[in-house]
Every structure is written in structure tokens, then in C-alpha cells.
Amino acid sequence: QVQVVESGGGLVQAGGSLRLSCAASGRTFSTYSMGWFRQAPGKEREFVATIRWSGGITYYAEYAGFVKGRFTISRDNAKNTVYLQMNSLKPEDTAVYYCAARLGPPLATTEYDYWGQGTQVTVSS
Numbered sequence: 001q002v003q004v005v006e007s008g009g010g011l012v013q014a015g016g017s018l019r020l021s022c023a024a025s026g027r028t029f030s031t032y033s034m035g036w037f038r039q040a041p042g043k044e045r046e047f048v049a050t051i052r053w054s055g056g057i058t059y060y061a062e063y064a065g066f067v068k069g070r071f072t073i074s075r076d077n078a079k080n081t082v083y084l085q086m087n088s089l090k091p092e093d094t095a096v097y098y099c100a101a102r103l104g105p106p107l108a109t110t111e112y113d114y115w116g117q118g119t120q121v122t123v124s125s
Helices: none
Strands: 003-007 010-013 018-025 032-039 046-052 058-060 071-076 081-086 095-103 119-124
Touching: 003 095, 018 032, 018 095, 018 119, 032 071, 032 081, 046 071, 046 081, 058 071
Parallel strands: 010 119
Antiparallel strands: 003 018, 018 081, 032 046, 032 095, 046 058, 071 081, 095 119
């Protein structure tokens, strides 16, 4: 059974930074892709970033208002952990952030097989 557990959320002022962690267990993840998503109150869950465990290929959200370069996804193979470094945070980044895993190539949709419980990120103005 694959498990993913997020941590690192919290309250931060606008312009600040947070690093989220996602610890994965239960499989050999070389053929998996890991994704970060977020869901604000009253909104649908949306894609943030994804990384292929083997090779480290990454993709980021490109929707309006999301500035590439503020967030960076990375992985530590030895720790089976994926990170989301978030810089220059804005109040509109406030959401529950979810980590997810899927067997296969990275996707920017919610077609992931395993999800964590989420970690709250709140950015104050």
C-alpha cells in the first residue's frame, strides 16, 4: 500500500517562503510520478507541479496568475521525499496543499492514484 504524507504547511506573511515535504512509502518509486495540488475554499483542486521520480523531469502550472519560478518541485531519492519550495508567497496561494503519486508519467490533471491528507498553507497580507 502506497502512502504519502505531507508536512510543512503553516501561516506565513505575504512575500515569505515555505517548503512543503511529501514522504512516500510502500513501493519502489522509480516508475512513479509525484504531484502537488492545492485546493482553496470553494474552489476546485488545481495542479501546481509534478515530477517524475526517475530522471527528475518537472512540469509546472501555467494558468493565469501562477508565476513560474516562485515554486520549485524537487525530490530526494534517498529519503523517498518530494519537496515544494514556495517563495514570494501571495494571499491567493492560501489553500490546502496535497501531494499525490501515480504509476507512470507525470500529469497535470488529478489522475493520480494515491493522495495525502493535505497540509494547510495560509498567507496573510
